[in-house]
Amino acid sequence: MFIKCWGSRGSISVSGQEYVRYGGDTTCIEIQAKTGELVIIDAGTGIRRLGNSLLSRNISDYTLLLTHTHWDHILGIAFFKPLLYRKTRIVFQDRKFGNFDTKGVLKEVLKPPFFPVQLKDLHADIKFDTSLTGSFNIGSLAVDTIPTSHTEGSLGYKFTEDGKSFVFLTDNELGFSHPQGQPVADYIQFVANADLLFHDAEYTKNEYVRKTGWGHSSIPDVMDLASKAGVKRLGLIHLNQDRTDDEMDAIIVDCTRVLKTRAQANNTQAIDCFAVSCNYEITL
Ligand SMILES: [Zn+2]
Numbered sequence: 001m002f003i004k005c006w007g008s009r010g011s012i013s014v015s016g017q018e019y020v021r022y023g024g025d026t027t028c029i030e031i032q033a034k035t036g037e038l039v040i041i042d043a044g045t046g047i048r049r050l051g052n053s054l055l056s057r058n059i060s061d062y063t064l065l066l067t068h069t070h071w072d073h074i075l076g077i078a079f080f081k082p083l084l085y086r087k088t089r090i091v092f093q094d095r096k097f098g099n100f101d102t103k104g105v106l107k108e109v110l111k112p113p114f115f116p117v118q119l120k121d122l123h124a125d126i127k128f129d130t131s132l133t134g135s136f137n138i139g140s141l142a143v144d145t146i147p148t149s150h151t152e153g154s155l156g157y158k159f160t161e162d163g164k165s166f167v168f169l170t171d172n173e174l175g176f177s178h179p180q181g182q183p184v185a186d187y188i189q190f191v192a193n194a195d196l197l198f199h200d201a202e203y204t205k206n207e208y209v210r211k212t213g214w215g216h217s218s219i220p221d222v223m224d225l226a227s228k229a230g231v232k233r234l235g236l237i238h239l240n241q242d243r244t245d246d247e248m249d250a251i252i253v254d255c256t257r258v259l260k261t262r263a264q265a266n267n268t269q270a271i272d273c274f275a276v277s278c279n280y281e282i283t284l
Pocket residue numbers: 010011070072073171238
């Protein structure tokens with residue numbers, strides 16, 4: 001499967017010289033199955049660039065899954081240009097977000113006085129599918145989900161194809177149990193032996209002391225999860241809005257040192273740890 005990140009920033013989009021390498025757009029991930037299906041996770045501001053790319057690549061069929069509906073995960077939807085074209089066929093995962101279903105969320109976001117264009121004005125063929133929850137398949141991709149520990153809840157995803165797996169767990173606080181959250185042991189099981197894990201890594205150890213219960217993980221907790229689960233590559237994502245590129249690079253140097261020491265002590269292969277940039281791509 002092909003995986004590309006179009007936005008790795010958390011909470012709010014940012015811009016400036018200090019954010020050039022990792023980027024300022026918020027969450028949006030593209031996954032392509034070997035059978036050709038294209039899956040989008042989240043409609044953060046990164047979906048604007050993805051939309052332009054899909055139009056230029058002449059790809060017009062997609063499935064869109066949402067982790068949850070906090071602003072940083074849906075704010076780009078109004079600027080996802082393919083929605084304006086009749087040739088676009090898009091299936092939205094349909095599930096409950098508080099009192100809204102997915103269509104209700106889109107209607108709320110796309111209406112005056114928040115935005116001039118409404119859902120009914122879009123030309124794309126839009127469908128809502130309630131079957132895209134729990135475990136399901138999209139082409140050659142087997143998809144599993146798990147509720148995350150987050151304020152108002154969120155959903156994590158695992159994509160498996162030909163024995164390779166990619167897990168996307170954003171907005172997941174491993175150090176605190178929110179109402180919909182699962183025991184950490186369940187997350188370890190969910191990500192076990194993943195070839196690639198993207199995990200919310202919003203806070204440093206020191207920052208987390210004052211942000212416990214805010215819905216996001218500390219970097220040491222994420223490293224512990226990845227180590228215990230035996231993942232091969234760990235991509236830190238949902239990058240804090242105030243974290244500069246240089247600060248993020250320093251954090252990765254530190255993480256790499258810790259994980260290397262841990263691997264030597266356990267006589268295992270060190271996890272390849274990196275910060276996910278807004279243009280990261282890989283084929284598993
Ligand atoms: Zn978020």
